[in-house]
Amino acid sequence: MTTINALAGERALPQARSFSGGTLAFARREFRDAVASRWFLLYTLAFTVLAVAVSFMSLSSVGTHGFAGFGRTTAGLLNLVMLIVPLMALTAGAGCIAGERERGTLLYLLAQPVSRTQVLLGKYVGLAAALVCSLCVGFGVSACVLAWRTGSVGFGAYAMLVCFTALLAMAMLSIGVLISVLSRRSSVATGVALFVWLTLVFLSDLGLMAGTLIFQLRVQEVFGLAILNPLQAFKMGVIVNMNASLDVLGPVGAYASQAFGDGLAFMLAATMLVWALVPLLAAVVLFARRGSA
Amino acid sequence: MSRCAYVSVCAVVLGCFPVGASRAGDPAKPMGEVEGLIAAADPGGTVVVPPGVYEGNLRITQPVILDGQGHAVLDGVGVGTVVEIRAPGVTVRGFTVRGTGENITVEPAAIRAIAGPVVIEDNTIEDALFGIDLRESPGSMVRNNLVHGKDLDPGRRGDGIRLWWSHGCVIEDNTVYGSRDLVFWYSENLRISRNRVSDSRYGLHFMYSHDTVLSGNDLARNSVGVYLMYSNRITLDGNTMRNNRGASGYGIGLKDCDDIVVANNALLANRVGVYLDNSPSSVGSTGLFESNTVVFNEIGLLATPITHDNVFTANILVENEEPAAAHGRGELTHNTFARDGVGNFWSDYAGFDRDGDGIGDLAYEPRSLFGAMLAREPNLRLFVHSPAQQAVEFTARALPELRPQATLVDPAPLVRPPNLKGSGAATTPLRTRAMAFGGLGLLLFAGATVGVFGRQAALGPAPRGDDR
Structure with missing residues (x-):
């Protein structure tokens, strides 16, 4: 993404910055490049239009009562978010190091007077910021539509949805970055990222469904296995914030609400935070050890 | 209000x-x-x-x-x-x-x-x-x-x-509010109108109480909205049951009740909209459900498998997680889902209406594989609202041998919601507009994917000078 000329030229990185200063300079550069790129604009546009469409759909089914069950709009957006946001974040993360390495630009980046950790963190922060911006555009427009059509949105629940989505994007981005650090070619990185996406979105849930049916798993076991998947943690977190209870998710949800009570939301957020931090940490360590080749 | x-x-x-x-x-x-x-x-x-x-x-x-x-x-x-x-x-x-x-x-x-x-x-x-x-x-x-x-x-x-x-x-x-029940024991010919019951156990609870009209009551956030037990010839007209989601969580529950008429009620976001437990129980009696709005419930209509002789006509069932289900395994096919050629509006109906008479040309026969799995293993409800659930349903559509039996047959489904209280007309154009939006979004999304991969294939591993 980054062009060498731009890096070296118009706004070269000032020498001998502090750690955070150098990281932020990289982050700003990455952010500007990401926001200007075509894939990013298209993803943003697609997400926005789909979010607006889901909002319209949900509103159209409300009919006379002007009444949105357990936030039907949010339920619709949930499905959308769980499909698109991981795909966006994983592919963006997967491209960030492997692409530079493949094009040979990584060496130039590393030649700057900053550490490898700063380069990686800078890229991560920049991309994360870009992703959050993209999500905000989508959620913002869709919120306007909701407000215009119904007069009021469940504001708190909606804001929590945005926050949880941002957390989800960061978790997926750090997995993507880890994949990127480990891959030599960007096509491999993208392929692995797509496979991870498929696994998190479909395969793990389907596997758990099959396991539940075959082994007659108890509620504790189903719940414990399910929250290992950051997407399930995301879904439950959003529903808890909206509903104060997981009873819409049947016996397992009722068990979780009873067993963990008010701590449930924190627990789910913490799960996602772990998914955001651990792969990133692993990526930093591996990137510092491995060469740029 | x-x-x-x-x-x-x-x-x-x-x-x-x-x-x-x-x-x-x-x-x-x-x-x-x-x-x-x-x-x-x-x-x-x-x-x-x-x-x-x-x-x-x-x-x-x-x-x-x-x-x-x-x-x-x-x-x-x-x-x-x-x-x-x-x-x-x-x-x-x-x-x-x-x-x-x-x-x-x-x-x-x-x-x-x-x-x-x-x-x-x-x-x-x-x-x-x-x-x-x-x-x-x-x-x-x-x-x-x-x-x-x-x-x-x-x-x-x-x-x-x-x-x-x-x-x-x-x-x-x-x-x-904050009570147990409004309960009626052995009391007949009552008139129960415009009461509001919330945050209690059973909003309105009938035990052996016959020949009564309930109208315009609002029952919210109770364990059960209206629970009729062993009570006959009761009419529920124009009541609202919403967010009744306790351990039972029924909007309306009927246990062994004969000749019940349920009309013009709104059942919103309950765990179960209507629950039928062996109602009607006597030979020759029927239950009639007409022009009710059943929206956003986890299960729209739940019935024990032996339930029979109920008639459902001109009801609106929209966006229920499962429109209809039998308690445990079984079917609802011993009930009638159309009267005089007028069925019900089901928001998940996927048929068409070629002659434009407002009645779908194909019968409505819900065969949700995920629903069938839920009936077998309730713990799977954890996976609702997720792409995996959609994947299961898609698989069942693609591989007909996996599709379960239809839980019910509505021979004359309505293609648009009947015009209750002059409201339904606005719904359809909005839905069309939403469809158009959705289509456009998908198109753009496909474009984004092609953009990412297409460029990669074209540019190969060589360094890129321009990214704009």
């Missing part, structure tokens, strides 16, 4: 203000003063009770119109029943009644009548184990009262309003 708010505000203001005033100023008076006023009055005459707090228990043994004018408080100070009406022809109006005992074995109530007819209206009842209890008080009227139970565990509460062997009563415009 505004009227409800107005009534409650009035009740609260009228109820609380003088309490505060008298607490600050005058000390409480003994209940004997009220008894003295009643004894001095002519039978059937009107007694206005001056403002103030009266402590103790009141027994009314002669016909009288007792009027607190919103400023008198009858306080049982935590002992027994506060007001007991032992004679017919008594009216209790405009009081705040509070502070019953808590011993459920003697069933202390704020106002109890053991003779009828009586009139109980415009009272505010708070901190009461049982609110209003009519025992063998036929022909009574309970109107415009506000009842709040004691703040106990749901299992230890009493009933907000209870009727026992009291035929021909009118129960209307009452507001009850």
